[in-house]
Amino acid sequence: MSALEFRGVSKRFGNFYANRNLSFQVEPGTIHGLIGENGAGKSTAMKSLFGIHAIDEGTLLVAGKPVRIRNPIHAMKLGIGMVHQHFMLAGTETVLDNIILGHEPGFLSIHRDRALAELEKISKTYGLDFQKWMSPVDELSVGEQQRVEILKLLYQRSSILILDEPTAVLTPQEVQELFANLKRLKEEGKTIILISHKLKEVLAHTDSVTVMRRGESVGTRVTSSTHEDELAQMMVGRAVSFTYEGERKIFAKSDESRPVLKVDRLSISGVSEPLKKVSFELRPAEILGVAGVQGNGQTTLLRFLSNPSRFRGVEGEYRFAGRNRMGSHPDELRKAGMALVPEDRLSEGLLMHQDLTENFLLGQHRDPRFVKNGWIDRSAVRFRVERAIRDYDIRPPYSTVWASRMSGGNQQKLVIARALDSDPSTLLVAHPTRGVDVGAIERIHEAIMKERNAGKSIVLFSSELDELMDLSDRIVVFYNGSIAAEFSRREFDSWTLGRVMGGGSK
């Protein structure tokens, strides 16, 4: 008997089938991968399961019994728990209070001690090794916050745990820890559904995997008897290459050309990730990769490079396009040819409740191409948006769609299209493929490489070593606020890079 079964499930929104005749089974005590491109219907399926919306056709079976799940509370009672991609935690409250929220022991007063004892037991049983029960959630690292979410499900006695893109926000170490934990949970009898884009992860850590495309399930495979190419082909419907195999133009004497951007002994204090004496140069027609475990100064560097006017307590030198740019405003840098793809597209890059046209204007709302005498020429903007929609295959292809209604990959394509729209000479790109599906990754990598081959300079911030090694001409590794080592292309080696990222030597 399977722990969970979708039997011919369909879910319609208007005329659009988000899930159509979806069928698959999850065996108890296994880790089951659910993969598919953005918009393939994974989230819809899981939301149906979690009682967030009602299915139109078909049957859901939990532990062999057909159920109509009315709402999330009902789902929780059936033992289904979900860790959302964006955590559902109250940041200023303690870990303990977050976990017991909605399931507080005691009637008139909350028996926190009882909850605590229970949690200690759970933490021990599943080997989660967690102690910071009384810390506010805000003080925890992202990985720890995720563990709190998992503990919350265990406290609610969930037997089926759904994790939506759990590794998108984690550092490599945290990823490792997560999967070790999941394995222990499995051994204790829990059933885990892992929603992911990352084929490697799914291959390494699941027992079986269901592939979805366009709302339907394309097939379920036993993980040990499938491979990356097969899964990718099932997902996208065609063969996909994972490494950039296009042209990498070799430029003669690129070393001697004058740097476009230069940072010299840059120190920034008084921020959560300070920088200490950082120096590097960026030349035309090169991609400089910036690697490092999250929190080692890369974020500060990116924010400073794109908007120096926000920072106080800066020492050193920052030159761009032949001028000193200490204290410069983003508009000046833009005019001088800089464009930005920020770290977190949701919080830094998009206006969720505005349409594509309004989003396209962000940062370009003083660009003379779109603005004359202070008035916005929306038809000019719309013209460019529609071009971007065609060029980057943005879906749904309407300039009037809200950003919140697009999948992560399409949102990212919009952010990148916007950055490239002004034909910049220099690009600051952070995590361009974070949470983006395989098909879109290819396109984004192509777009970045095309810029490089056209002679543009690019600083690429990424937590994906494969991506960095694929695209970069050089990589600098950040550790503890400074550059620990620099690698030229022929020195690239994930093992050595990883060691330097962890504080070792080159």
Next chain:
Amino acid sequence: MKNTLSASFRSFLRALAGAALGLGAGLWVCKLVGESPWKVLQVLYQSSFGSGYDFGMTLFYTAPLILTGLAVAIPLKAGLFNIGAEGQLTCGALAAAWAGVIGAGIESPVLAITFASALAFLAGGVWGLIPGFLKARRGSHEVITTIMLNFIAAGVTAYFTLYTIKDPLSAQAETIPLPEVFHLKPFAAFNGAPMGWVFIALVVLAIMVHHLIWNSAWGYSLKALGENETAAETYGISRGGAWMSSMFLAGGVAGLVGVVEVLGNAHRFKIGFSADYGFVGIAVALVARGNLLGVLPSAFLFGVLQKGSASLDLETEKITRDLSYLIQGLIILGVSAEGLWEGLWKLTRRNHA
């Protein structure tokens, strides 16, 4: 564009349906207390639209609410909640009255009215700018500072009224009357209701403000900031600048209530003249759900109800002023329930995405 137009039209229809629903509930209450709903409906209609005078008075109640509604809705675009329209309009009204003292020698009505309006706008604007500045500089929360500034405005204007430009011939707490040349002429068709071209001017003003917010680069920066502060900052939109400028404009618009009241009606500043216009403006803006053009019908609805509630008290036996407030409340509830439906609809949409 077509999409958004039909969307706002749909939401207007739904608001209308909500108002009808609220009215229905109100009439049912009337029936419960033993008054004929038909009679109540008649009184409501007669009191708002029955004669030129009545309609003029309805517009007279509506006019300040358009301004205060805008004064709340504008900073709302940038994510600020302006509770201070009351103080801003008080400053504007005093400035309008003062304009008559300073500009006693002005002979051209156009010049006089322009001068008084500019002064009223400026005074309200500066009063609005203060919380904007405090927020930008010190991070002070605008809700608290604007509330406090309402009290300060009341005190300061009272001081000037009593000690600087008090009318020596009057026993009331009011300023020296404005010279004739400052008076706004009402429409003759309104039979003495103090409302004229200024109403048309306010409608044009609302349309202009809407245009400014939607189509200017400045308006864009406000909206971006209100929608996502981090993103706006990342792309170089200055928070302080947007906060201060939006609060200045909002305060200025609220200050123009002084033109309607002082130049159009009382022809002088009287302490406590405002029937809480600044606070009702919050409800006006919220019922319009922050839509700048929506402020027009929303303010009109409040104008009709305010006018009607007074008449209901006088012209029916069972319905007292309090009960008419209850009916007013039910209608507003009906309209805002439309916002609730919209919210639910959006919520489900978001979950589907």
